[in-house]
Amino acid sequence: MARKFFVGGNWKCNGTTEEVKKIVSTLNEGQVPSPDVVEVVISPPFVYLPLVKSLLRPDFHVAAQNCWVKKGGAFTGEVSAEMLVNLGIPWVILGHSERRLILNESNEFVGDKVAYALSQGLKVIACVGETLEQRESGSTMEVVAAQTKAIAERVKDWTDVVLAYEPVWAIGTGKVATPAQAQEVHSELRKWLKANTSPEIAATTRIIYGGSVSAANCKELAAQPDVDGFLVGGASLKPEFIEIIKSAEVKKNA
């Protein structure tokens, strides 16, 4: 089964109401391939989710950037998976490196979050990736395998999971992984899934790349056989995001 190209825009902690409206109107005017060719998901901060959902073109969907690890209740400041479902938010990003590293989210905690969000009917963009220090010490695969293992131990059905490989050293730095570097880790992750989940899960799960993706570098990355799309930060706030979505055509013509 072919893996449909997937492009996520992670706005992180950015935007005012005025800016949000402007970005959405740029997205709404963009000429992009049909939803048969590319799945597009936009992830604004929680507070803008209802606004973005109400204004956004119907062929694009929305994602939250996080959610609580279990059922809501006395957890001040948290937003539960149930609330996202209640608002009709279909997707959630979990395990982003900014949360793993700054907020100390462990592999197990992220794995629990992924399992709980899926159990409530959300679709999950689960992020993994190594730091520069880990890459330089040769432990990239060990790190991303441990992060993926904590998810695989808790999740049996991967239908609603997209795995995002985001090397920390490439995030927000302008230092993008080369197409060969991205392909190497994506292919190793797919092998890991084959050996540790099932050949079917390995063949059908989308593995997307994130880290300084831009209009200038997306086509070459998209041409890699195991790169099934992107999770875009900075460039998702700009009109060039439309160009990144269009890189799905590279796959169609492959």
Ligand SMILES: O=C(CO)COP(=O)(O)O
């Ligand atoms: O973290 C990212 C997406 O989740 C990538 O961010 P940048 O595209 O800004 O490097």
